[in-house]
Amino acid sequence: MKKHESNNGVNSIARIYICSPLRAATPQLVENNRKRARLFIEKAIRNFRNVAGNGEHQQIRAFAPHAYISYMLDDSYPCERELALEAGLGILNICDLIAIGGTVLSEGMIGEIKHAALVKQLPIFLLGEPDKPLDHLSRHELCLHIGKNVFANDQATKINELDIYDLSSKTSDQKISCIHLTPAGGFRETCLAARDTIKT
Numbered sequence: 001m002k003k004h005e006s007n008n009g010v011n012s013i014a015r016i017y018i019c020s021p022l023r024a025a026t027p028q029l030v031e032n033n034r035k036r037a038r039l040f041i042e043k044a045i046r047n048f049r050n051v052a053g054n055g056e057h058q059q060i061r062a063f064a065p066h067a068y069i070s071y072m073l074d075d076s077y078p079c080e081r082e083l084a085l086e087a088g089l090g091i092l093n094i095c096d097l098i099a100i101g102g103t104v105l106s107e108g109m110i111g112e113i114k115h116a117a118l119v120k121q122l123p124i125f126l127l128g129e130p131d132k133p134l135d136h137l138s139r140h141e142l143c144l145h146i147g148k149n150v151f152a153n154d155q156a157t158k159i160n161e162l163d164i165y166d167l168s169s170k171t172s173d174q175k176i177s178c179i180h181l182t183p184a185g186g187f188r189e190t191c192l193a194a195r196d197t198i199k200t
Contacts (some may be wrong), residue, residue, distance in 0.1 A: 001017075001063075002178045003152060005097070005139075007109075009091055010059065011150070012059070012089035013045075013060075013061065013080055013096075014048060014059070014060045014096050014097070015061050015062075015063065015094060015095040015096050015097075016044045016045070016048060016060070016061065016062040016063070016095060016096070016097055016098075016125075017062075017063055017095040017098045017099065017103060017112070017116070017122075018037055018040045018041055018044060018062055018063060018064035018067075018127075019100045019101065019109050019113060020036060020040050020100070020101030020102055020127075021033050021036075021097065021102060021104070021108075022034070022037070022066040022070055022075060022108065022182050023106055025055040026091045028186060030075075033066075034066070034068075034070060034178070035064055035067075035192070036066045036101065036130055037064040037066055037067035037104070038064065038067050039131075040062075040064060040099070040127055040128035041062040041063075041064050041067070041119050042130075043101075043127055043130055044065060044099045044125075044127060044167070045060050045061075045062050045128070047167050047168075047169070048060055048167065051167070054200070061130070062099070063083070063091050065087055065091050065107075067168070068074065069084050069088070070084065073087075083165070085108060088108075089112070089115055089148065090169050092112060092116060092122075093120065095120075095122065096122065096123075096125075097122050097123040097124070098113065098122050098124055098125070099125040099126070099127050099167060099171075100113070100124065100125070100126050100127060100142075101127045101128075101129075102127075102128075102129060102145070103129075103134070103138050103141070105141050105142075105145055105146070106147070107158040110141040110149045113146060113150065114131060114150055114153055116160070117150045117159070117162060118153055118158065120152065121159075123163070123165060124146065124163070124164045124165065125164070125165045125166075125167040126142065126143075126165070126167060126168050126170070127167060127177070128170050129168075133166075133168035133169035134168040134169075139166055139168075140180070140187070141158070141162050143181060144181070144183075144185075144187065146162070146164060147162055147164075147181035147185075150162055150182065151181075151183045158166070160182065161181065162180070162181040163178055163181075163182055164179045164181065165179075166178075167176050167178070171197045174190070177189060177190075177191055177192075178190050178192050
């Protein structure tokens with residue numbers, strides 16, 4: 001985890017980027033997705049703190065730009081959507097990890113995941129739904145979908161394995177599941193100590 005300068009000196013800060021859907025068929029469903037994004041913020045902070053510990057000088061912050069910027073920029077207009085996506089990537093660039101909410105990957109989410117994995121080389125975490133963890137099958141399918149999209153990119157030649165961590169459950173034993181993917185479609189799962197995946 002990076003050391004970021006604050007007004008009170010140098011603190012250990014984890015900055016989490018929340019990646020979840022926004023677009024939907026109706027305005028009400030879009031609003032529902034904004035609310036879900038805010039719930040993912042709460043879940044990411046809560047579960048991250050639970051597995052990583054929370055030292056006196058550690059801060060955990062989570063960002064879901066689409067939960068708020070979509071009130072100012074209308075996703076149905078291409079020029080405003082592009083501006084919103086650029087703003088999101090700007091925030092992603094200062095984050096230490098990306099956390100994926102839900103089990104469906106939108107076009108915008110795939111772009112963010114590729115940027116996180118290939119450009120920033122950030123750890124990828126799964127949040128499941130706001131009120132429940134991922135089941136084994138959903139986790140398996142989601143990881144394969146992520147791997148397929150990441151490894152299909154030309155820049156993927158820089159990596160030979162993609163690790164995805166399951167942060168969807170509030171574990172109390174300081175363990176976290178890690179899914180290892182390879183470009184050839186290899187898939188294996190291990191259980192690691194949380195502090196081996198989240199450096200505090």
